[in-house]
Amino acid sequence: xxxxxxxxxxxxxxxxxxxxxxxxxxxxxxxxxxxxxxxxxxxxxxxxxxxxxxxxxxxxxxxxxxxxxxxxxxxxxxxxxxxxxxxxxxxxxxxxxxxxxxxxxxxxxxxxxxxxxxxxxxxxxxxxxxxxxxxxxxxxxxxxxxxxxxxxxxxxxxxxxxxxxxxxxxxxxxxxxxxxxxxxxxxxxxxxxxxxxxxxxxxxxxxxxxxxxxxxxxxxxxxxxxxxxxxxxxxxxxxxxxxxxxxxxxxxxxxxxxxxxxxxxxxxxxxxxxxxxxxxxxxxxxxxxxxxxxxxxxxxxxxxxxxxxxxxxxxxxxxxxxxxxxxxxxxxxxxxxxxxxxxxxxxxxxxxxxxxxxxxxxxxxxxxxxxxxxxxxxxxxxxxxxxxxxxxxxxxxx
Amino acid sequence: xxxxxxxxxxxxxxxxxxxxxxxxxxxxxxxxxxxxxxxxxxxxxxxxxxxxxxxxxxxxxxxxxxxxxxxxxxxxxxxxxxxxxxxxxxxxxxxxxxxxxxxxxxxxxxxxxxxxxxxxxxxxxxxxxxxxxxxxxxxxxxxxxxxxxxxxxxxxxxxxxxxxxxxxxxxxxxxxxxxxxxxxxxxxxxxxxxxxxxxxxxxxxxxxxxxxxxxxxxxxxxxxxxxxxxxxxxxxxxxxxxxxxxxxxxxxxxxxxxxxxxxxxxxxxxxxxxxxxxxxxxxxxxxxxxxxxxxxxxxxxxxxxxxxxxxxxxxxxxxxxxxxxxxxxxxxxxxxxxxxxxxxxxxxxxxxxxxxxxxxxxxxxxxxxxxxxxxxxxxxxxxxxxxxxxxxxxxxxxxxx
Numbered sequence: 001x002x003x004x005x006x007x008x009x010x011x012x013x014x015x016x017x018x019x020x021x022x023x024x025x026x027x028x029x030x031x032x033x034x035x036x037x038x039x040x041x042x043x044x045x046x047x048x049x050x051x052x053x054x055x056x057x058x059x060x061x062x063x064x065x066x067x068x069x070x071x072x073x074x075x076x077x078x079x080x081x082x083x084x085x086x087x088x089x090x091x092x093x094x095x096x097x098x099x100x101x102x103x104x105x106x107x108x109x110x111x112x113x114x115x116x117x118x119x120x121x122x123x124x125x126x127x128x129x130x131x132x133x134x135x136x137x138x139x140x141x142x143x144x145x146x147x148x149x150x151x152x153x154x155x156x157x158x159x160x161x162x163x164x165x166x167x168x169x170x171x172x173x174x175x176x177x178x179x180x181x182x183x184x185x186x187x188x189x190x191x192x193x194x195x196x197x198x199x200x201x202x203x204x205x206x207x208x209x210x211x212x213x214x215x216x217x218x219x220x221x222x223x224x225x226x227x228x229x230x231x232x233x234x235x236x237x238x239x240x241x242x243x244x245x246x247x248x249x250x251x252x253x254x255x256x257x258x259x260x261x262x263x264x265x266x267x268x269x270x271x272x273x274x275x276x277x278x279x280x281x282x283x284x285x286x287x288x289x290x291x292x293x294x295x296x297x298x299x300x301x302x303x304x305x306x307x308x309x310x311x312x313x314x315x316x317x318x319x320x321x322x323x324x325x326x327x328x329x330x331x332x333x334x335x336x337x338x339x340x341x342x343x344x345x346x347x348x349x350x351x352x353x354x355x356x357x358x359x360x361x362x363x364x365x366x367x368x369x370x371x372x373x374x375x376x377x378x379x380x381x382x383x384x385x386x387x388x389x390x391x392x393x394x395x396x397x398x
Numbered sequence: 399x400x401x402x403x404x405x406x407x408x409x410x411x412x413x414x415x416x417x418x419x420x421x422x423x424x425x426x427x428x429x430x431x432x433x434x435x436x437x438x439x440x441x442x443x444x445x446x447x448x449x450x451x452x453x454x455x456x457x458x459x460x461x462x463x464x465x466x467x468x469x470x471x472x473x474x475x476x477x478x479x480x481x482x483x484x485x486x487x488x489x490x491x492x493x494x495x496x497x498x499x500x501x502x503x504x505x506x507x508x509x510x511x512x513x514x515x516x517x518x519x520x521x522x523x524x525x526x527x528x529x530x531x532x533x534x535x536x537x538x539x540x541x542x543x544x545x546x547x548x549x550x551x552x553x554x555x556x557x558x559x560x561x562x563x564x565x566x567x568x569x570x571x572x573x574x575x576x577x578x579x580x581x582x583x584x585x586x587x588x589x590x591x592x593x594x595x596x597x598x599x600x601x602x603x604x605x606x607x608x609x610x611x612x613x614x615x616x617x618x619x620x621x622x623x624x625x626x627x628x629x630x631x632x633x634x635x636x637x638x639x640x641x642x643x644x645x646x647x648x649x650x651x652x653x654x655x656x657x658x659x660x661x662x663x664x665x666x667x668x669x670x671x672x673x674x675x676x677x678x679x680x681x682x683x684x685x686x687x688x689x690x691x692x693x694x695x696x697x698x699x700x701x702x703x704x705x706x707x708x709x710x711x712x713x714x715x716x717x718x719x720x721x722x723x724x725x726x727x728x729x730x731x732x733x734x735x736x737x738x739x740x741x742x743x744x745x746x747x748x749x750x751x752x753x754x755x756x757x758x759x760x761x762x763x764x765x766x767x768x769x770x771x772x773x774x775x776x777x778x779x780x781x782x783x784x785x786x787x788x789x790x791x792x793x794x795x796x797x798x799x
Binding site: 152368 | 425426428432435436439440443620621622623624627634636637638639640641642645646649650652653654655656657730734735737738740741748752755762764765768771772775776779780
């Protein structure tokens with residue numbers, strides 16, 4: 001009896017063991033466990049090697065160096081950097097440069113891309129083919145090649161420092177950079193801008209009330225608002241004892257040019273490269289976005305008597321925009337990441353500054369890690385903003 | 399500028415004969431503004447073309463290209479060993495010919511393009527022995543083409559295996575080994591120029607597609623641990639610029655590996671490029687996986703297939719076919735991105751061109767050099783796009799049968 005039961009028990013046990021391998025839950029846990037274990041072993045192996053190398057070199061991970069002096073002077077940064085600036089401030093200056101270049105690049109490449117995208121849809125054969133040629137040529141060229149070629153072009157084709165090309169008596173072109181007139185702010189600038197902002201908000205509010213509640217024609221409201229705004233702005237300008245802005249025109253003084261603002265060939269080459277290299281992709285997005293709006297939409301709009309411009313502005317473009325936003329966002333992101341190609345022409349943005357700092361401090365892992373984290377944050381921010389916008393436009397569709 | 403979609407479609411009589419005047423009127427001079435624009439553009443284009451032609455024929459110093467051609471093509475590879483690269487090109491020309499014969503079967507236009515690539519590659523050096531090699535490549539490609547056309551069925555597997563083994567073969571032939579007496583060791587810092595760009599591209603494509611497939615399947619997996627790790631990897635890699643990854647691969651990879659595990663600069667760049675583009679490939683392939691309707695899974699399950707079979711036999715082939723154009727775009731992207739190795743100190747085409755331009759003999763010839771490089775990139779990109787198109791047609795035809 002006893003023997004029989006134990007035999008039965010073992011049989012059941014055996015069956016359980018064999019069914020265990022077929023049990024969904026068991027497989028789920030096991031597969032994941034093995035996978036994670038492999039990853040952990042790999043990481044542990046790499047970390048152990050890292051530790052050994054560090055022990056040999058006598059160094060370790062640490063971020064205390066961030067407050068030390070860098071000991072080098074960076075030209076062409078928006079935040080001024082001197083020899084005594086701490087490392088973190090230098091990195092910050094690089095980040096500001098990156099953001100500055102990428103914002104400018106996004107604006108210009110969008111403008112160029114939209115122009116070319118619309119030209120591609122033109123009825124005129126010649127313009128269509130030219131847009132096609134532009135897209136096909138610059139799409140297949142490496143961005144770095146465009147940037148470096150532009151840089152050399154600028155350096156070699158612009159005149160030497162002594163004999164600048166002068167446009168309108170105020171723009172100086174030499175191979176050290178382009179110097180152009182700029183606005184110089186004074187003590188009253190902030191107050192002036194504040195006044196303008198308040199004025200704009202007020203105007204928009206009044207305009208909305210007029211056009212929504214009293215149903216005035218929006219164009220007339222806009223023109224009246226613009227007029228009042230201009231008048232008020234001029235009054236405010238004169239109201240301040242010191243003018244909020246003065247124009248600084250560059251001029252030559254001995255062996256240098258003073259006044260105005262200067263952009264170096266490195267910066268211009270980077271910007272031109274980014275714009276020219278990204279515009280084909282944006283043009284293609286714009287083209288396919290507009291072309292993919294069903295033809296019935298335009299026909300209905302025309303049947304309703306809307307003009308060509310109004311059809312584009314109120315019917316076609318808003319619908320095209322919805323399909324254009326996600327690919328545009330990824331292109332803007334890649335433009336931001338492509339600012340690192342400035343390393344090819346030695347413009348000091350985040351990656352360039354990181355490289356210099358690594359040479360100065362020898363902290364490769366920390367500095368590269370930091371700048372990678374910053375790029376990640378920038379990417380996530382852009383992606384998040386675009387997602388928000390996307391959601392908003394998607395809901396409006398219903 | 400008017401937009402085509404704005405105007406109602408004109409219904410043209412298909413039987414009406416093509417007339418130049420009508421075409422001109424419809425496409426170039428359909429109203430006053432467009433006529434004006436057309437004339438202005440014709441003038442501007444004419445002016446530009448004339449300027450370019452005059453420059454190219456008269457003032458351009460093309461001898462900067464012809465004298466430095468070998469440097470631009472293969473970098474500082476030792477002259478007496480160049481025949482090894484030629485052998486690689488011969489093999490590649492033969493392979494291209496074979497593949498063409500097997501799969502594409504060639505018409506006249508295709509044949510011309512087929513030879514453009516090995517010939518472009520074959521411009522390795524303008525020496526006396528140059529033409530012999532060139533003719534060799536052409537002859538081998540042609541033979542390959544006819545052999546492939548003759549035995550299309552039986553050659554498929556060997557040709558695919560040969561394509562896969564092209565990288566180790568090239569690396570062995572070009573790099574040599576220390577023990578071998580015939581193939582002496584040539585360290586990778588001597589590899590350079592256009593050859594390096596092409597090698598890096600090929601390595602990037604071959605490694606990133608399988609890795610990308612694995613990552614994409616992992617991302618679609620129902621196991622949360624696997625899924626989250628794959629998502630983490632893909633998102634991290636996609637959020638940072640390629641240069642930082644290349645830089646990290648150069649600086650950090652040696653730190654993470656055990657000592658004595660030598661990894662040279664070129665291999666590190668290869669690892670960086672492959673790991674980077676794998677994340678992008680994964681996202682592309684995921685798009686393909688998502689486009690497969692769920693009924694496909696259910697039908698396969700009803701037939702009693704297990705998970706591995708469903709993915710490898712049912713879902714993945716369809717998903718890959720659906721995203722071939724995007725994958726080809728990404729491959730062209732890899733090719734363009736190989737120029738970034740300049741920044742981590744490898745001597746690719748762009749960085750060799752810097753060396754050439756630094757030579758005082760060739761001061762101010764940057765436009766010629768960059769025009770040449772641009773043309774090269776443009777041709778190879780077009781070739782890749784062309785191949786991608788052919789593969790897509792083949793895949794679609796295969797799917798229909």
